[in-house]
Amino acid sequence: MAEVVLQNIMKRYGDLYAVNDVSFTVNDGEFVALVGPSGCGKTTTLNLIAGLLPITSGNISIGDRNVTRLDPKDRDIAMVFQNYALYPQKTVFQNLAFPLQMRKLPKDQIETKVKEAARVLDITHLLERRPRELSGGQQQRVALGRALVRDPLVFLMDEPLSNLDAKLRVQMRSEIKRFHHNLNATIVYVTHDQLEAVTMSDKMAVMNGGLLQQYDAPEKVFADPVNMFVASFVGSPAMSLIPLEAVTKGADTVLRSPEGWDFTLSPENARKAQRSTTVKVVLGARHSTLKLHHSAQPGTVPGKVYTVEPTGDITFAQVFISGAVVNISLDPSVHIRPDDLVHIEFDQSRIHLFDENTTMALKAD
Ligand code: ATP
16 A cells, blocks of 8 residues: 655646646545545546546655556546446456456456455455346445456555445445454545545545645544534534624623623633634534533523524524524423424534634634
8 A cells, every 4th residue: 555645736637727726745544535526526636546637736656656647547547436337238247357357367366356345345245247237235245346356556445335335335434444343444435425534534524615625534524624614514413603703792792683782701812803804704513512501501592593403312403593403312201393483502612713704613722
């Protein structure tokens, strides 16, 4: 396996920067998810690593080689796509053997490698079947097997689970994770599903509009999003964002709502708010950090319940606070109904503050 280094890579189509000055390093053996909404440039980034598209500028290296100008076949990569791309008339064995026959490997070596890949992916019993005789999950395993037999430096995967039903997706998610763990493989994995990225990857590269927004471990991205886009993209339900105004009130800094209430910030949060380029500061909070009260308490802010969604273990509620929709998770024993007036308590150590003007997270120092 090998590391992959992207340096200032750029892909332009006329005026559109599909990938705009993206740099990051995938360490040897790491699983990196490229994630972001449709059109953010993740597939283009993957295809540039694979060499399937000519690059506008920048450099890509795999292991100790600069591969920027190399053909895909010379980059020592293997790709897995969402549509499996299996040969329908060949058996599973022949599908797995094909890339090795193309490389003119001796027959006995081909057989050994195919059997080993089939063992790792638990498809030995399927070797004589044809793709149409397999389930979606089995076909996806064969597609993984075909990448595996090539023993590449890097696996590149483009939404490999998106054709599977919800249950199978979750199962194959664990299998690909296990595949990564067993092989210590370097994997770059494209998905639009933030949950897939968070659960599977060592690091996630969050993209938007061709730009890399944040590159970090999922827990870091979740706990410390760099800007409002990342804050609202990662996590489900999304982080709630409430636009307010930072105002000095005596010795305190408060966030003031147009509805007339003030939320007094802790000294550390006050320092953050003071760093905003304008008075417009956005208060961010994840559903699990909020507490709901039926009457006003010191430090709470008023809201009105919009919807209540019981899911069994947890009840999700949406509450309007200062015109913004705020997601809250509640114990199912809490009884609230739409239009109830409630009071919400924020945990000052777990709120996020953003500069509404730049959209960037505000830091205390
Ligand atoms: P999706 O999740 O929908 O596949 P993506 O994040 O993978 O989206 P890309 O396929 O990388 O997005 O596309 C990035 C941007 O580049 C999009 O705005 C897309 O319309 C544009 N684009 C891609 N290929 C071309 C092309 N051949 N010519 C012009 N624009 C293109």
